Amino acid sequence: MTTSPTLVWFRSDLRLRDNPALWAAAERGEPIIPIYLWSPEDEGDWSPGGATRWWLHHSLQSLDRSLREIGQRLILRIGPPERVLRELVQETSAGAVLWNRRY
Numbered sequence: 001m002t003t004s005p006t007l008v009w010f011r012s013d014l015r016l017r018d019n020p021a022l023w024a025a026a027e028r029g030e031p032i033i034p035i036y037l038w039s040p041e042d043e044g045d046w047s048p049g050g051a052t053r054w055w056l057h058h059s060l061q062s063l064d065r066s067l068r069e070i071g072q073r074l075i076l077r078i079g080p081p082e083r084v085l086r087e088l089v090q091e092t093s094a095g096a097v098l099w100n101r102r103y
Contacts, residue, residue: 004095005031007088009081010074013100014059016066021098033092034067035075036060037084 006025013019014036025032040048048056064074077084085097 003030005033005092007085007092007094007097008032008034009085009097009099010034010036010063011099012102014063016063016070019100021100025096025098028096030095032072033075033088033094034063034072035077035088036063037081038076038078039081039084042081 006028008021008025013021016022022032022034060074060076067074075088077088088094089097
């Protein structure tokens, strides 16, 4: 029997606790691959400024530290989500991609 990992796409919810996508991935019982995609052009007129990029950098570092404590690591990629997600699914043979809704 082969297992297909689940990609968990962290977006603006850079936390392990109270994370529905991560919870759903764990319930699948397959390996989890945590990812973050940097795609500032998708923000439209709201391109990230210096303070936002500072916050993002430190938040991603904190998330990666938390993931490493449980034997994982955060995969960072740059590019349009549709293309990057397709590439990651192909590279990892992922059976699912989960993320949380952005409000």
